[in-house]
Amino acid sequence: MMMMVRKSKGLGERHQRILDFIASYQREHKHPPSIREIGEHCNISSTSVVNYYLDQLEKTGHIERDRKISRGMRLTGNTPLGDMFRVPILGVIQAGEPIPVPTNADFGSFTPEDSVEIATSLMPAKEKGKELFALQVQGDSMIDAMINDGDIVILKPTQEARNGEMVAVWLSDRNETTLKYYYKEKDGYRLQPANPTMKPIMLKKTEALEIKGKVVMVIRKVERYN
Amino acid sequence: MMMMVRKSKGLGERHQRILDFIASYQREHKHPPSIREIGEHCNISSTSVVNYYLDQLEKTGHIERDRKISRGMRLTGNTPLGDMFRVPILGVIQAGEPIPVPTNADFGSFTPEDSVEIATSLMPAKEKGKELFALQVQGDSMIDAMINDGDIVILKPTQEARNGEMVAVWLSDRNETTLKYYYKEKDGYRLQPANPTMKPIMLKKTEALEIKGKVVMVIRKVERYN
DNA sequence: CTTGACACAGAACAGGCGTTCGAGTATTAT
DNA sequence: ATAATACTCGAACGCCTGTTCTGTGTCAAG
Numbered sequence: 001m002m003m004m005v006r007k008s009k010g011l012g013e014r015h016q017r018i019l020d021f022i023a024s025y026q027r028e029h030k031h032p033p034s035i036r037e038i039g040e041h042c043n044i045s046s047t048s049v050v051n052y053y054l055d056q057l058e059k060t061g062h063i064e065r066d067r068k069i070s071r072g073m074r075l076t077g078n079t080p081l082g083d084m085f086r087v088p089i090l091g092v093i094q095a096g097e098p099i100p101v102p103t104n105a106d107f108g109s110f111t112p113e114d115s116v117e118i119a120t121s122l123m124p125a126k127e128k129g130k131e132l133f134a135l136q137v138q139g140d141s142m143i144d145a146m147i148n149d150g151d152i153v154i155l156k157p158t159q160e161a162r163n164g165e166m167v168a169v170w171l172s173d174r175n176e177t178t179l180k181y182y183y184k185e186k187d188g189y190r191l192q193p194a195n196p197t198m199k200p201i202m203l204k205k206t207e208a209l210e211i212k213g214k215v216v217m218v219i220r221k222v223e224r225y226n
Numbered sequence: 227m228m229m230m231v232r233k234s235k236g237l238g239e240r241h242q243r244i245l246d247f248i249a250s251y252q253r254e255h256k257h258p259p260s261i262r263e264i265g266e267h268c269n270i271s272s273t274s275v276v277n278y279y280l281d282q283l284e285k286t287g288h289i290e291r292d293r294k295i296s297r298g299m300r301l302t303g304n305t306p307l308g309d310m311f312r313v314p315i316l317g318v319i320q321a322g323e324p325i326p327v328p329t330n331a332d333f334g335s336f337t338p339e340d341s342v343e344i345a346t347s348l349m350p351a352k353e354k355g356k357e358l359f360a361l362q363v364q365g366d367s368m369i370d371a372m373i374n375d376g377d378i379v380i381l382k383p384t385q386e387a388r389n390g391e392m393v394a395v396w397l398s399d400r401n402e403t404t405l406k407y408y409y410k411e412k413d414g415y416r417l418q419p420a421n422p423t424m425k426p427i428m429l430k431k432t433e434a435l436e437i438k439g440k441v442v443m444v445i446r447k448v449e450r451y452n
Numbered sequence: 453c454t455t456g457a458c459a460c461a462g463a464a465c466a467g468g469c470g471t472t473c474g475a476g477t478a479t480t481a482t
Numbered sequence: 483a484t485a486a487t488a489c490t491c492g493a494a495c496g497c498c499t500g501t502t503c504t505g506t507g508t509c510a511a512g
Contacts, residue, residue: 014459029292030290030292030300031257031258031292031295031297031298031300032257034498034499034500035499035500035501036498036499036500044460044461045460045461045462046460046461046462046463047462047499047500047501048460048461048462048501048502048503049459049460049461051500051501051502052458052459052460053459064256066255066256066257067500067501068467068468068499068500068501069257069296069297069468069499069500070295070296070297070468070469070498070499070500071257071295071296071297071499072257072500074256074257260468260469260470261469261470261471262468262469262470270490270491271490271491271492272490272491272492272493273469273470273471273492274471274472274473274490274491274492275489275490275491277470277471277472278489278490293470293471294469294470294471294497294498295470295498296468296469296470296498296499297469298470453512454511454512455510455511455512456509456510456511456512457508457509457510457511458507458508458509458510459506459507459508459509460505460506460507460508461504461505461506461507462503462504462505463502463503463504464501464502464503464504465500465501465502465503466499466500466501466502467498467499467500467501468497468498468499468500469496469497469498469499470495470496470497470498471494471495471496471497472493472494472495472496473492473493473494473495474491474492474493475490475491475492476489476490476491476492477488477489477490477491478487478488478489478490479486479487479488479489480485480486480487480488481484481485481486481487482483482484482485482486
């Protein structure tokens with residue numbers, strides 16, 4: 001006789017999607033989503049089905065639930081990590097606001113909804129040092145870097161960059177945050193969008209340009225069909 | 227003409243009480259309280275009054291609010307600390323569960339709802355090293371240490387203790403956590419409750435006794451009348 | 453084929469909870 | 483005293499949200 005197993009072993013795609021959404025939503029709103037919100041963003045038309053999955057995720061220990069309490073769910077940290085390591089997601093990055101940078105001891109302790117797991121094998125060997133942090137892109141203001149709303153960019157904190165590297169910069173003169181390819185030129189800097197149809201930003205030497213970090217990886221949660 | 231000031235300068239006692247309750251509740255339940263719950267625990271009979279204070283706390287920047295969203299409030303970190311320092315509250319301590327101990331880099335970054343401010347002047351000079359952490363007592367199982375439900379104990383992590391010191395111990399044999407005065411005796415250990423009417427716990431050398439830390443301070447938020 | 457576990461939809465219910473309104477009391481300024 | 487401001491209460495409204503129930507289609511085991 002067979003043991004009772006889930007149809008698709010491990011977490012189904014929908015489980016994963018819900019888990020991801022909870023983490024993403026929590027990061028943006030500072031509080032968990034409601035059942036209906038989960039349904040909308042995960043293409044589940046019935047609240048009962050969401051509840052159905054939530055129950056499973058609770059049984060499998062991926063989340064905790066406070067029944068009867070609005071948005072009473074939270075991610076637990078027991079997603080067993082194999083040969084991968086966690087990168088803390090310090091917050092969201094959007095055009096109009098400064099970039100949150102890793103302060104002191106941000107590394108070391110972070111909650112599951114505030115981090116992503118990266119397979120070490122996917123990581124450039126030189127960046128293995130755990131001095132990395134991540135940001136979730138919010139809004140469509142970064143599309144010129146071929147980065148979409150909701151994407152997660154993994155950065156290595158640095159104040160300098162070499163030509164051709166994609167960097168996260170804070171333009172204090174324009175009060176703007178952006179992701180661009182960095183090129184130092186004779187009379188200033190050129191910030192080249194990844195999207196070749198868009199014009200670069202030219203900066204004079206005098207204009208303030210704060211490099212916050214360089215992008216070492218971009219993670220995009222692809223929706224399969226919608 | 228006078229400037230418009232609050233009746234009692236700075237935060238009124240009720241403001242403080244609400245702030246404390248939110249922090250305490252959040253720690254226990256992992257999510258913020260509802261307006262009605264705040265009212266009950268702060269002796270405010272009307273939800274509108276709680277809302278009234280919450281609005282003020284939001285304006286003064288002590289909390290953030292997500293209107294319309296259930297329990298949509300959270301503490302912000304801008305409680306200016308003078309000559310006092312913050313101690314992270316790692317969690318709750320209760321009889322049936324192991325004690326959360328400070329792991330690696332728990333110190334350094336912690337959210338306001340997870341910490342308390344201690345006036346340096348109140349602190350024994352020798353403990354000034356910021357290697358301290360705090361736990362919120364949950365349940366009445368610690369009353370034998372003259373500690374009540376909701377109290378916050380500040381601990382210094384250590385594995386050893388001298389006779390007469392109050393320590394937080396984990397008795398793995400009994401699967402129990404407790405706060406007691408510690409005495410080493412010839413054939414084992416004696417854990418003496420602070421309440422003299424209660425019997426001490428006698429332990430043989432063979433029984434496992436894990437000292438997690440010693441109590442350096444107890445903070446009790448006194449309700450004035452109830 | 454039948455059965456039953458599983459995945460899903462949709463509707464309805466009921467309670468939780470933020471909001472708002474009307475009104476009353478206390479404190480302070482003029 | 484009078485008015486303005488701060489504070490408090492209680493009740494009602496209505497949306498938000500978790501729960502529950504009924505019904506459907508799928509798929510593998512017996």
